[in-house]
Amino acid sequence: MLSGPAEGVLKGIKVLDFGRYIAGPYCATLLADMGADVIRIEKCDGSEDRFVQPVIPDAAPGEGGEGTMFLQLNRNKRGMTLDPMCDAGREIVGKLVDEADIVVANLPPSTLKAMGLDYETLSARNPRVILTTVSAFGHGGPYSERVGFDGVAQAMSGAAYLTGQADGPTKSYAPWVDFGTAVLSAYGTMAALMGRQQTGKGQMVEGALLATALNFFNFHLIEQDLRQTNRTAIGNRSPYAGPADCVQTKDGWIFVQVIGDPLFRRWAKLVGEEEWLSDPRFKNDLSRGEHGEVLSARTSQWAATRTTAEALEALEAARLPAGPVYSPQQALDDPHIQAMNFMKPVDFPGLPKPAPLMDTPIKLSATPGGIRHRAPLLGEHTDDILADLGYSSDAIAKFRADGVI
Numbered sequence: 001m002l003s004g005p006a007e008g009v010l011k012g013i014k015v016l017d018f019g020r021y022i023a024g025p026y027c028a029t030l031l032a033d034m035g036a037d038v039i040r041i042e043k044c045d046g047s048e049d050r051f052v053q054p055v056i057p058d059a060a061p062g063e064g065g066e067g068t069m070f071l072q073l074n075r076n077k078r079g080m081t082l083d084p085m086c087d088a089g090r091e092i093v094g095k096l097v098d099e100a101d102i103v104v105a106n107l108p109p110s111t112l113k114a115m116g117l118d119y120e121t122l123s124a125r126n127p128r129v130i131l132t133t134v135s136a137f138g139h140g141g142p143y144s145e146r147v148g149f150d151g152v153a154q155a156m157s158g159a160a161y162l163t164g165q166a167d168g169p170t171k172s173y174a175p176w177v178d179f180g181t182a183v184l185s186a187y188g189t190m191a192a193l194m195g196r197q198q199t200g201k202g203q204m205v206e207g208a209l210l211a212t213a214l215n216f217f218n219f220h221l222i223e224q225d226l227r228q229t230n231r232t233a234i235g236n237r238s239p240y241a242g243p244a245d246c247v248q249t250k251d252g253w254i255f256v257q258v259i260g261d262p263l264f265r266r267w268a269k270l271v272g273e274e275e276w277l278s279d280p281r282f283k284n285d286l287s288r289g290e291h292g293e294v295l296s297a298r299t300s301q302w303a304a305t306r307t308t309a310e311a312l313e314a315l316e317a318a319r320l321p322a323g324p325v326y327s328p329q330q331a332l333d334d335p336h337i338q339a340m341n342f343m344k345p346v347d348f349p350g351l352p353k354p355a356p357l358m359d360t361p362i363k364l365s366a367t368p369g370g371i372r373h374r375a376p377l378l379g380e381h382t383d384d385i386l387a388d389l390g391y392s393s394d395a396i397a398k399f400r401a402d403g404v405i
Helices: 023-033 068-073 087-099 109-114 119-125 150-157 176-199 209-216 218-227 261-271 274-278 285-290 292-304 308-317 328-333 335-339 382-388 393-401
Strands: 014-017 037-042 077-081 102-105 130-135 204-208 244-248 253-257 322-324 343-346 355-358
Touching (some): 014 023, 014 087, 023 037, 023 068, 023 102, 023 176, 068 355, 087 119, 102 176, 119 130, 130 176, 150 209, 176 204, 176 209, 204 209, 209 218, 244 292, 253 308, 261 274, 261 292, 285 292, 308 322, 328 335
Parallel strands (some): 014 037, 014 102, 037 077, 130 204
Antiparallel strands (some): 244 253, 253 322, 343 355
């Protein structure tokens, strides 16, 4: 156990997590952080997402074989193994659903139905249950049964096309579509809980990777539809303002972002280009974006004569938004990140040292969420969960012998 809050606003809420990889599991994690009792249900030999980016390649579960993604996305959960497709497994799922408030599953519609996790089946058994689904493309369109990941949604939203350079699309290294979908799904689930307080009935909450990507990219799509700008990628520069770019210093890189006339005036004074304040090329944000290459070149010239620390000190004195371009290790070592306790050291069997897990990223003053315990070992709580459902030790042993758990 860790020193996180023992209770939260979702104390007493029971969640079944059939999610895999990021969007579904992190949705359930956010609920767990706020106090919900979340049970992760996975295959008897461990679901694939347990082993993505393993700490120790080829190691067994519990000996360092778990992946870093799993460690982050499954803290605060209990874990059980189960084959939900066999008759005994279906019986167990049914009993779990009887007591559940929320079921989270990021699976295509046909798979949900085959597993008996579609909303019609669940609500017939438990009218108060909320089903939170996450799929690649949403239900009802021609792509509904297709599978897809974060990168597919980045590509199909137009985001990858406008990222990187004009000679080829670039996917973001950070899976923002997955995490964005998880956050939106948790938001929808909380709204459904409030709705249930009013009606006494559950409902289906539907998230989709493509919907998230289109939402995050929407104002660019609005511009394209209304203005037919047909923009292409321009690296790290912004087409809407400037200067906004990564520039190299004597000993590293920084990112500088200037938006709006007040900031541009301060930037022009800082770099000694106050005559540009009357230059028609830089009359407003849009014009500055169109001539961003000139502004980036001048910022690069200014930064090249300074160390990163010197450049950032001058930019901060001028109250201009800027920051260093960090490697992952530099991000871990940053004094502000450490002082804010954004990450908590969480141990797990088989790790060479505790893992730095990002704590609940949103803070509540009176009822904060937080990390209370590590992610579960494979099947760690299976026996306890089945015993709570009324199964005897002999019945549990038979389930295990038959490959049900």
